Structure formats: structure tokens, C-alpha cells
Amino acid sequence: MVTEKDVEHIAELADIGINSGELVTFTHQFNAILDYFDVLDQVKGDTTVTRDLTNIMREDIVEPSLPRDEVLKNAPAQEDGFIKAPRVM
């Protein structure tokens, strides 16, 4: 059983904004879905094995990077070749 507080905490972890109206609905829906997921409690064991496709690697060879205008083209804000982002300090 998850509470509205739990859902708020998850939204924070996921950096998803949520408003109070949604909170009630989401909490209700989550509980229904998580109840359904409980069927997994009946699954025995907790390990899986790797069967095939191991050691898939490439050689250390330099390939062309994107031209800088292509890199910046989709960025909403730029400055002197840098991509502008929110503050972290």
C-alpha cells in the first residue's frame, strides 16, 4: 500500500512535477497496479543466467564526431559553444 506521501517522494526521485489533484488519482492507480504486481511474489528464485552474446566490443578506433552546429542545433539555449543549463550551486 503506497501513500500519497510515497507517491510524492517517487515523483521527486523521478524529477516529475505533480499537482495535488493528480496525486490522489496516481496513488489510487498505483495501488491497483502494485496489487496486480504482487503476483510476482509467487515467483521462485532470484537469479538469472546469461546465455549468449557476451564480450560484444568495438576496436579503439576514432570516428568523426558531430559538427558542433549539429550538436547545438537542438539545444534550447547556448553560449560560446557551451550548452546552457540550470544552475546547480
Place this chain on the structure above:
Amino acid sequence: MEVNELSFEPNDRYNAFLTVCKKAPYGKGKLSGMAIAVKDNISTKGIETTCASKILKGYVPPYDAHVVELLRHAGAAIVGKTNMDEFGMGTTTENSAFGPTLNPCDTGRVPGGSSGGSAAAVAGNMVKMALGTDTGGSIRCPAAFCGIVGLKPTYGRVSRYGLIAYANSLEQIGPMGRTVNDVSTLMQVIAGKDRHDSTTYDRPYSHTPVADVKGLKIGIPEEYFGEGVDPKVAGVVKTAIIRLKELGATTVSCSIPSMKFALAAYYVTCTCEASSNLARFDGVRYGPAADTKKSWHEAYREVRKAGFGPEVRRRIMLGTFALSSGYYGKYYTKAQVARENVKADFARIFSEVDLIAGPTMPTIAFKLKEKSDPLSMYLSDILTVPANLAGIPAISVPCGKVNGMPVGLQIMGRPFEDERVIDAAYAYEQAVK
């Protein structure tokens, strides 16, 4: 290289396309001049690619997905990008930020999803073939609902490079068309190993369909005709299976006990992977701008709230929860073990039979807005998700109608036996033509 242009101005009454390329360049090759529609979660260089989400509005990829490169190389004209459930999260194409796609067979109904735009573009005769993607049935469901053919290839047979990831370990790009032959032709072009996708196998597809099921043993799982499956749909599918027997196949009933975990395992896995895949949409490198004056968490939360629709946010949060400390073992780990059980069940059955057949969807296409509760929507994926969990090939081929709406026959095969799946679907299609 010689480059021509195809004029493409469809009468898109179904909202199948998000982007139309009125002048589509094409070259020489197997698909020279052929109009092909591409689902909008597959990156196309120079053509806006949105995943039907506001958060990618205006995003123009600087590179082509591997399959798109292959299409261009084969001479195809990429004529547009098709509507879908936002990021592939849905079964109806109603979760598009740019309005739902309508079912060409009945515009009061959904086309299925999430590749609903591709299915409607093909079923509505706007293009001959289209690319879809299938994470838990997203090619087969709309194929069934719109009365066309759609193949989910074996996992690893088609490169995912450039496919905007929703659930990496489950999804595959696959062909959709009006006939098995078309689907097979498109498969020839897109299959094969790609050095940019570490999960691909060196298993190209160069097969031409052969209408022959003589001597094949087909397993009929009881779970595919049980509770939740519309008896009328089940009836139509059973008739189709009888047709396969008349063509020389034998049938044997079988059981997939792990089916009871399959849907939960699927939804845990896909939401976990999605929560991580979709974290990069923060308005810094692409998409609507994050407010750079705010602190980063604050700015991201705003962008992601405004940019993602409710179902996407719901799944991101479900996945975040399932991966969070204290819950990982209960959800993610158990889902992976359940997935192994599903694989083991299929391996066991396939040691006795060559193919497995059943309905693609438990019902015919829903009416628009008919399914509003998320869980009941999830439950309608029950017959398609097992193939994704096991990574096996599965096709949906039209096999009749219920209440005037198409029904799909689903045929699944052993890993890398996409050819056999195609042949069986072809045999059926040719027999009922």
C-alpha cells in the same frame, strides 16, 4: 547516387501521420520509389522525431536510425512519421500528445497501439508498408485491430540503433503491410547485425515466403483461449487454426503456466527501463527549454511535468518506484526471474511443436475512450507480451471479422525462425484469399 523525389500528399483522415514529407527523396534499390511510413519513435535525420510527445516537439535528429539508413539504401522514399502512443506507452494510440489516430475500419474505434499511425497509414492505403515497433504487442495489436499484417521479429534480429528507447530489453522494430509478402520484403531490408547495436545477431533475413505448413506441429496454448478472451474472437481464431490443419499442419494443445506472471513481469520491466530511458528529457540538450534561472531539479520538474502526458509520467513513476531501494528485489529481480520462466516454458513447448498459434488480441478494437483505467488497458496486452518477454518472433495476420471488425491470428515461432512464422502466415493468407 541518382536521387528522385516522390510527391506524397495523402488524405490523412485518420491522423495517421505526425509529419508528412511532401517531397520524399528516393534512390535505386529493392524498394526504389516505394512510399514507406516510419513510426515517430525512429530517428530520421533532418525529419522531426517526437515520439508523439510534447517533450520532443521540434527535435530534429542529426542522424538516421540504422533501419532508416537501410531503407534509404534500398531506395525507399520515407514519406512521413506516424502517430503513436507517446513513447510507445499505450495500446490504442490515444496517448499521443497530438491527438488520437482513428481506425480506418471504423473511425469510432481506436487503431490499436502503440504503432497505430503506421497501421492506419497502411490500412488506409496511404502507404504500402510501414515500420512499427513492438515492445509488448505494439506492432501486432494495431495490425490485428486494423486488419493488416505485422511482424515482431526475434529480439536482436533488427537493429534498435536510433529507436528512441522505451524498454530496451523487450522492443524490436518490425515491418507492417497489407500482405505477408510485403512484410517479408520489408524484413529483408531491415534485418541483420549492426555494429552500433550490441544486442543484434548476425542473422540476416533473405527469405521469400513459401505457402506451406505441411507436417508442421502447431501448439495451441489453453491460456490464449481462456478467461478474458472474447469468445467470438476465440471462435474466429479457432476457425483459422482449423484452416491451417486443412493445409497439412497438426495441432496439439499446450500450456504456458508462467502466463500468470507474464503481464506483471512485462510491466515491471518496461516501466523500470522506461524510468531510466526517459530521464534524459530535461530540456537541456533538446526539447522545450528548461528554465536556466532555476535550480536544476526545479527546472527539470517543470519541463517534465509540462512535456510528458499522464500515462508516461505514471509509467516513469512506477518504474522509479520498482527500482528504488528496498523494492528492487521484490519487483525488478522477480520480474527477470519470471521472464526466465516464460522463456523456459516456450523452450519446452517448442521442443515439441514448430509454432504456437492463438489470437493476437483478446477483443476487437475498442471504441475511442472506452478504456480509461490504466490497469484494464494493461490487461489487454496479455496475449502479446509473452513473445516480447521470450524474445521470440510473432506475427499477426488477419483471420476474419467480429462485428465487422478485423481479428488477428497470432503465430509465434522459435527464436530466429521468423521465416517459418512468415511461411505459416503466408500459407493461411493465400488459402483464404
Place this chain on the structure above:
Amino acid sequence: MMAEDQVIVGLEVHCQLDTKSKLFCGCSTDYRSDGPNTHVCPVCLGLPGAMPVLNKRSIEYAMKVAKALNCTVLQESEFSRKNYFYPDLDKAYQITQYDKPLAEGGYLEIESDEGGERRIRLTRIHVEEDPGRLVHMGNAERGKYSLVDYNRAGIPLIEIVSEPDMRSPKEARKFLNKLRATLEYLNVFDSDKEGSLRVDANISIKGNERVEVKNITSYKGVEKALTYEVTRQKNQIRRGQRIERETRHFIESTGITQSSRSKEQEHDYRYFPEPDLRPLQVQSWVEGIVLPELPDARRERFVLQYGCSLNHARTLTGELKLANFFEGVVAADPKGLSTLAATWIADTLIGELNFRSMNLDRVDAAGFTELIGILKQGIITDKSGIEVLRVMLDQRLKNEPTETPTVIVSLLNLAKNSGDTGAITAAITEAINENPKALEDYYAGKGGALNFLVGQVMKKTRGKADPGELNRMLIEALKKKEA
């Protein structure tokens, strides 16, 4: 040291592997002299749909390190996603290794504070990608923001995690130096590159909570940050305050550590296996890895082959370039030159370089070899030798035209006056005549008077006189005068 004062240190060291291309894409790693965002592609920019493909050489390098550090390469390892939001993290997750690292166990031996060798156990080695680089912009009034350069995003790193086996900040520095030397010997790491090594340290005073210090980006910084922490924690304990379990950031410019906001500490990284990469099963490769001579072996060899003292051998082999430099200098005559060269390199050259903040790369090896030759032949005194060396280094430092030691000796007229004793005799006579008081003292048997007179003569000959010869001639002259 009292038991309750025992310092416990463990390190997490991140080193950039010196590959040509990035860990998961073909972008060049040689980005330092280029503008921002010039070495990025769909993969390392985190563009939707791009997929990582593992660089084989990065795994080979990491395994070389694992073997050299006596670690066990695991039968199966895999990459996971570490999920968190930060503007320099292009995909909002870092591809790293979590519960299945490349290698576990192992150890590194360092010289302990007490003198002997101490074994520092290692927990694990794993491979991961570097995030991009953030520049903080703006101010409180006009608004702050960040600028991001993704050139560094995707550079291959190894993280080497030690057990809490170090007992002082000094030992931590020694561990780091030894580790750096080992990586250099393996030729997988370029310590000259800015930001090529970064350290997080766990430090506690026995019986108290441990504190994590992040953001240490230099070798010297480690000792500085930890010394600060030891003092801070001990003071806090003395005042009867509890040490809180927390993460602190080292501020390089001021040499202090600062508590990170508690909110940031509530990390829940939601690790899960990276679905776009396949597992590694590379244990069998270990056998085929041929390791070069490592610092410990080279140190032993320097003692045996060149007769170096243990201290000189330790210093010379502590850096790959220094060890190579030494062997180059003595190559022509190992028997004759090693002792002299070892002393001159370990005791003199390093000091002169540090004084000038100069890199060994800038020293003219041929010129230095010539200087050692001149010293060996006794053409100049040790004092003149230092003068010549300083001129050589200063010429390099100022990018002036360089001269050979022989030319410098002749230009400055530094050759010993042996053979031509006239100048010394003259200087002695002068010194005796100018210092009657010292002369009196000498005959009166006062200690120090002779040394004073030697100094005076030295001054007059500008250090060219051989000290032994000068002493002999001075005493003789004084005897004559007395008679």
C-alpha cells in the same frame, strides 16, 4: 599514538584510461585543446535512440591494471545504470559497474610511515564513463546558470576502491603516488593530463563515524584534504561532539572541506543492468596479459644493478619518466656513473625542477648526461655543477637558446684551477694579508679561523678551486708564514 586517535583512511580513485576513443563511442579522447562540444556524437551527447558500444581497449587496460594490482577478474561482469539528474550527465544515468565489477580483491604495497612495506588491500576495480564538465556562471543578482561541455562525457575511467587500510594522510598520498606510478608503468594512463585522476576519500577516527570527502583532483590535494579532516574531526571529538556521517567537498583553493547539503545525500541511484550492453566474460584473458616491469621490481633492480641506495632507488622508480631518465643518463657507463647520477637526479635535479615548477620532460637529457660526465672527470666542483645545471634549466624555462654544459663551464670560467695553482696562490696571499686577525686566531689555535680563511679564498676564486687542493695549499702557506 593513542588507539582512540587512530586515523582510518580508504580511497576511491578514478583514473582516466588513455584510450584513443571514448568508452562507448568513436569520439576522440584528445579534446583538451579544442573548444567545448567539439568531441561529441549522438552516443556521448545522450541523443534519443543512440546506443553504447564498449571499447575493447578500455577493458584490456583495466584488466592490465587488475593483474598488476593482484586482483581477481570475475568470471562474469556487467555494466549497470546509475540513475541521477545533473546537467553534466547526458543520459541522466552513468553507465558504470555495480554488483558485477570487472575485478575484486588485490593489493598495493606502500612504504609505511614507520619505514617498512605496508600492504593496502583493494576492494574492487570497475570501469565507468566520465560525465561532461560544468562551468558555473552568473551571480546572485543577475541569476546563476551553468554551461555544459560534453567533450569529457564518455571518457573511460577505472575506479579503484581500497579497503580502509591507510593510517595517515601521508600514507594516503603514498598510496596514490604508488598507484599512479603503477598505472604509468602499465602505459594505460597519462598523469600529465588535467583531471586524469580524481579521488574520493573515506576518513574516520577509530570508533567514530566516517566522512566521505569528494572532489579531490590533485595528488597533493589528498594529503591536504585529509590532514584538514583529521584536525577537524579530532577537534570535534575533543569538544565532545559527535562526528556525523556525511559527505564533504574539498575546496582546492582554500584547502578546507565543506559539508554538502544534506538533501543531496539522499541518493537512491536505482542501479539496474544496462540493457543495451551484453555481459563480459573475460576472465580467460588474464593469462595472456604480459605485464611490464613494475615499480617494485624496478626498484629492486636499481639497487642490484646500479648499486643505488634504497632511498634513491625508491625515488627514481617512483615515476616512470624519472626512472627512464636515470637509465638513459647512465647508459654509456653504468658502473662509473650510477652513483653520481642517482645522487644528482634524486637529490639535486628534482629539487631544482620543483623550485621552478618544471616538468622533467623539459630537461635536455643529453646535456644532463654531459654534465654528469664533466662532474665525473672532476673538471668542475659540485658547486659549479649546480650553477651549470641552474643555467641549463633557466635557459629552458625562459625558452632561451640553450648551451651545452661544456660551453657554460667555459663561458663562466668554472673549470677547476688544478694544474694552474697561480690563481689560488695569489688568492691565498691576498686573503692572508687582508685578514691579520684571522691569522692571529689561527696561530692561537682558535677553531673556525681556518674555515673562515678557506671561505675567503673560495670567494676570490669564485668556487673554481678544488676544496681539497685549496685546503692543502692554504695550510702550507700558513706554515711557511709562521716559520
